[in-house]
Amino acid sequence: MKVVLLAGGVGGAKMAEGFDGLEGVELSVIGNIADDAEFHGLWVSPDIDTLTYSLAGRIDRAQGWGVADESHRALGVLKELGADTWMTLGDRDFGLHIYRSHALAQGQSRSEIAAHVAKTFGVKSRILLPTDDVVQTRVRVAAGWLSFQEYFVREQCKPEVLELDYAGIAAAKPTYAALEAIAAADFIVLAPSNPLVSITPILEVPGLRAALGAARAPVWAVSPLIAGKVVKGPADRMMKALGLRPDALGVAQYYAGAVDHMVIDTLDEGLRAEIMALGKGCTVLPTLMTERAEKEALAAGIIEAMV
Numbered sequence: 001m002k003v004v005l006l007a008g009g010v011g012g013a014k015m016a017e018g019f020d021g022l023e024g025v026e027l028s029v030i031g032n033i034a035d036d037a038e039f040h041g042l043w044v045s046p047d048i049d050t051l052t053y054s055l056a057g058r059i060d061r062a063q064g065w066g067v068a069d070e071s072h073r074a075l076g077v078l079k080e081l082g083a084d085t086w087m088t089l090g091d092r093d094f095g096l097h098i099y100r101s102h103a104l105a106q107g108q109s110r111s112e113i114a115a116h117v118a119k120t121f122g123v124k125s126r127i128l129l130p131t132d133d134v135v136q137t138r139v140r141v142a143a144g145w146l147s148f149q150e151y152f153v154r155e156q157c158k159p160e161v162l163e164l165d166y167a168g169i170a171a172a173k174p175t176y177a178a179l180e181a182i183a184a185a186d187f188i189v190l191a192p193s194n195p196l197v198s199i200t201p202i203l204e205v206p207g208l209r210a211a212l213g214a215a216r217a218p219v220w221a222v223s224p225l226i227a228g229k230v231v232k233g234p235a236d237r238m239m240k241a242l243g244l245r246p247d248a249l250g251v252a253q254y255y256a257g258a259v260d261h262m263v264i265d266t267l268d269e270g271l272r273a274e275i276m277a278l279g280k281g282c283t284v285l286p287t288l289m290t291e292r293a294e295k296e297a298l299a300a301g302i303i304e305a306m307v
């Protein structure tokens, strides 16, 4: 079965690991590039790297991001020299950013680089980018516009979000690989990632949403909100601030035009009738993923419910 997963960072990577581990599943993950930014002259792609490190077994499991067994000597030197070092980048991680930046300078595309890194690190699934162009989420808070990482890391998601913008998205071109994977898919799943800053900047790349609509595969989404709360991150507060219901029903309403079916947590069983009243299917499963077995059980449960 060809499964295409649209995914952000930590929540997306957990779901990707679940499908990646299943027998008979050929997984292509379309990752989010709108968190990308330049640091110290290097191009950093946090969500793609979280996917790659997770599927390669190199992730720092306790943190959910970054490389296991990491040190921060390079960052220490940068700090000593007066650079801004609020973005934590480890030494091994720096190696990847140096490689990516050099390959970009030599004219390789972002998706070629991502594919090479994934293959070299031993990732079985395909990691695709929605576009090779630069798209960057910007967040308006009371103090003005911030880059996504300024909001997320430097400001620790504390300021209230007033507006979101995906700079560059209107002019972005979808990658052929992403469009082709969507068209060839047997099953398309939106991971339990932040709907506003992980999934939307994928869906809004011109052509992507239309490709999902035209695909022969069913399109399902897994709610990142359980009992009205995030597992991690600002999705619930962001949704509330932007006038959306911060729960699985709010996620279903937000995705209404793009998905056929919602997967919600057992704690949210009470929302099932209202989700089905939107004209959507709805499957209730345990969706909290900590151990590998839980990730694979959720992926298997979703497939079983779909077929």
Ligand code: GDP
Pocket: 007, 008, 009, 010, 011, 012, 013, 014, 047, 050, 192, 193, 194, 195, 197, 198, 222, 223, 224, 225, 226, 229, 230, 231, 232, 233, 234, 235, 236, 287, 288, 289, 290
């Ligand atoms: P980021 O790019 O690292 O912020 O990660 P994502 O956008 O991929 O995922 C963030 C979302 O994942 C948050 O809204 C979390 O609530 C959700 N999430 C994280 N772990 C889990 C989990 O085990 N189950 C579910 N259902 N959602 C999760």
Ligand code: CA
Pocket: 008, 009, 010, 032, 035, 046, 047, 198
């Ligand atoms: Ca992210």
